[in-house]
Amino acid sequence: MSYTHLCPEERYYIEIELKKGTSQNKIAEALERSQSNISREIKRNTGQRGYRHKQAEDFAQERHKNKPKEVKLTDEIKGIVNVRIEDDWSPEQIAGRLKQEGIISLHHETIYQHILADKKAGGELYKHLRHQNKTYRKRYGSAHNRTGIPNTRCSSF
Numbered sequence: 001m002s003y004t005h006l007c008p009e010e011r012y013y014i015e016i017e018l019k020k021g022t023s024q025n026k027i028a029e030a031l032e033r034s035q036s037n038i039s040r041e042i043k044r045n046t047g048q049r050g051y052r053h054k055q056a057e058d059f060a061q062e063r064h065k066n067k068p069k070e071v072k073l074t075d076e077i078k079g080i081v082n083v084r085i086e087d088d089w090s091p092e093q094i095a096g097r098l099k100q101e102g103i104i105s106l107h108h109e110t111i112y113q114h115i116l117a118d119k120k121a122g123g124e125l126y127k128h129l130r131h132q133n134k135t136y137r138k139r140y141g142s143a144h145n146r147t148g149i150p151n152t153r154c155s156s157f
Contacts, residue, residue, distance in 0.1 A: 004153050005060070006033075006041055011053040014041065018051050072106055073114055081111055085128045091115070 006014075010031055017027045024042070028035040044063075045056035073081075080103070084094045091111035099105045119126040 015053040
């Protein structure tokens with residue numbers, strides 16, 4: 001069984017069942033989750049007035065928002081990217097070369113985001129892009145696939 005986050009409906013169910021006095025094992029069976037998952041959820045998200053689903057959802061969202069994220073674009077990497085953009089390399093070429101040289105594996109979209117952030121800050125990097133007059137759009141995903149991943153348990157996180 002692979003791990004997925006609990007959704008608000010599952011948290012509501014946990015709150016109702018705990019108020020009824022249902023054991024964590026029975027709750028886990030009903031939700032098709034492991035007992036340790038339910039136990040961990042209750043331990044992490046119980047406040048002074050007990051387990052409440054809205055509060056639990058808020059706690060989980062806050063933890064998710066504040067967890068440390070790996071930052072690939074360090075100042076050193078930005079410097080390399082800037083030099084190569086100024087030499088009229090495309091973001092795809094830069095990403096490929098950085099990976100080939102074993103420096104870092106970056107997606108070209110990350111480089112485009114860096115260039116657009118530089119443009120918003122008044123920078124001139126965007127002028128070195130080959131299609132500088134066209135607004136850039138992401139090329140992966142499509143407009144008809146905005147509903148998300150099919151057959152998932154919940155739509156949270």
